[in-house]
Amino acid sequence: MPEMFQVLPPANALKLICDHLPSNIRVEELATAESLDRVLTERLTAATALPSFPRSTMDGYAVRAADTFGASESLPAYLSVIGEVAMGQASQLSIDTAQAAVAYTGAMIPSGADAVVMIERTQKLDDTNIEVLRAVAPGENIINIGEDVKEGAELFDAGHILRPQDIGGLMALGITRVRVAAKPRVAIISTGDEVISPESTPGPGQIRDVNTYTVAGLVARAGGIPLPQGIVRDDYETLVSAARAGIDAADVLVISAGSSVSTRDLSADVLNSLGQPGVMVHGVSVKPGKPTILGVCNGKPVVGLPGNPVSAMVVAGLFLVPLIRKMQGVVRAPASQRVTAKLSHNISSVPGREDYVQVRLVERDDQFWAEPVFGKSNLIYSLVKSDGMICVPLDSSGVHKGELVEIELF
């Protein structure tokens, strides 16, 4: 009975579902080298300092800084070169007063030395003696033990999405295996008697399945594994058995609804048959996307998407993507999903609902513009022509041309 349900603002609807999900995260252990874009489920700290020995940051000479004090082009300091620090080895050299050792970038600083003079600031006198043309301070051109990371320092908290530099940082400390969230498996069912497989040629009144594929793409980008379940007829028994098989094989179930009223109600009935508490949200104050159904069945979230492709994409972005991230424990969504731009046209809206407007991102006059792509919400190619969406907030009556807007990219 849809009437029993209040149309909820999207944030409230999402929170309601999240509050009914179990808090535990399915974990797997992976080679760090294979964990790009995965979500850490453990807090990691540095077992050792990085670097673990003082290193030169320049090609030059390791010296005692005090020996160079006062040195200038007109009055150089004279040092005797007692050898070269071999790369990758502890140096046997020990630098005494008025001595120096050749030290390339990355080399270990030999004992006794406390600074490095850049080679450009020296002059060779003969095979063993150099002039230093400028003073260096103690510590100059050296990375000290623990300057990159101190022993025991926190590296990452659980919920962090691993980027290329993070993988490198873990490797630097010898953390070659990590515990990350298992990728949530998302079963996707497409319903509708008018929907056929893209491989088939539609007869009159038939359309090819679109939502399975747009949703699968969104799932993959959010870190999930899409499990397309095919197209299911608008029939209660058939749909229940497909939905049960889907939810049993997955962590999340998505039903892209047939577009008629009767099949939308069917989705709700099917969802209620799958487990407790069942349907929790039936309708959200979003345009497009109002006839959204959200529920939880025995601890697994179920998302009932409106049938039309634009609404389906808006709703999947609003609910499915955050759910997939939450199931991985993500603390902060990647910044790369959002860009700011100036709005190129006025957009009007109605207070009391969130409006999602598709926009194209255009670079003009050295800045980014969000250009609304107007079109009926049933047109898949209006999505194709767009780079993302902007949200006109619940309480707003519109956004003016020239205002800065945030684009959620897709």
Added chain:
Amino acid sequence: MPEMFQVLPPANALKLICDHLPSNIRVEELATAESLDRVLTERLTAATALPSFPRSTMDGYAVRAADTFGASESLPAYLSVIGEVAMGQASQLSIDTAQAAVAYTGAMIPSGADAVVMIERTQKLDDTNIEVLRAVAPGENIINIGEDVKEGAELFDAGHILRPQDIGGLMALGITRVRVAAKPRVAIISTGDEVISPESTPGPGQIRDVNTYTVAGLVARAGGIPLPQGIVRDDYETLVSAARAGIDAADVLVISAGSSVSTRDLSADVLNSLGQPGVMVHGVSVKPGKPTILGVCNGKPVVGLPGNPVSAMVVAGLFLVPLIRKMQGVVRAPASQRVTAKLSHNISSVPGREDYVQVRLVERDDQFWAEPVFGKSNLIYSLVKSDGMICVPLDSSGVHKGELVEIELF
């Protein structure tokens, strides 16, 4: 002889290399459903119109619009309902004057009808008769044939990166296989006598390999396949044979240089031995990243990265990522790599070089701030603490606090 080479601005250096690469792109055919984030190598057009029949966009009644002209709550139009359009079928119904047929969202509009009245704008009189409470214009609540895509319309040009909605759009038209660029294979060699595998425990003077992993992550994100070749000793013969094996197995070769002067020169000699024309750029006006080596060997690009992790990441971002995109024919880099934010501190620079400054992206006072992460360019964890980099241009002496800057995310 490094002296022979001029230090080039990054854009010129990249262009020089690109101009020496073959223009053909390695192509493979894929199921469209498997082609997310791949780059099209063909121009695609619509063989048929979308939709291929007129569809209702609302739940309601298909009518002749003229029958509703003048209708209002006080003076409704009376229509007789002759049936319901079944979903997914050509309707056998034909709408005559003063007739209507039930048509749900997505249903085919029966012949004779030219508009749909929303169900909310009607009232049932009895089993077969309705009142229409508001007039509809011809075409209202209908998507016409070709309104989404016209027959023959261009869908995508070669070079387009396929997003979730694009996959959906292709499926809608029955384009279930596409020709896309093969993923460029990128062999990555790490050199340096001080560099050891992350699995090993470093002795004094030794450090674990970092660049293989950060570069591999950047390669994967740019659409390439990283092929790590392990750590190779700083020895000409060993390095030549590893480099030859790498470039033979791949489309691009990356050598992360040992950090001493001698091994940097070694990289150049090795590169020259691999094929013509060999080294083309030896040094770029970038900080960090000046000692970059770029070349082309028998049609394959070779990138010699500086050894320190921050420089390596800057240089890989400046040259390797664009090269990988170019080899796939990418026309426009994804917008999601760039965000705009306000700079939180002054940054000074020296005209004549591009400075890359790592920043953290912080949300404060309802807007994004770019907060510089200062640190020696040898510190891998300064990268870990950053979300991206901003570029202080070649001719600039700095950027002021409060200015809008563009962040290249990593």
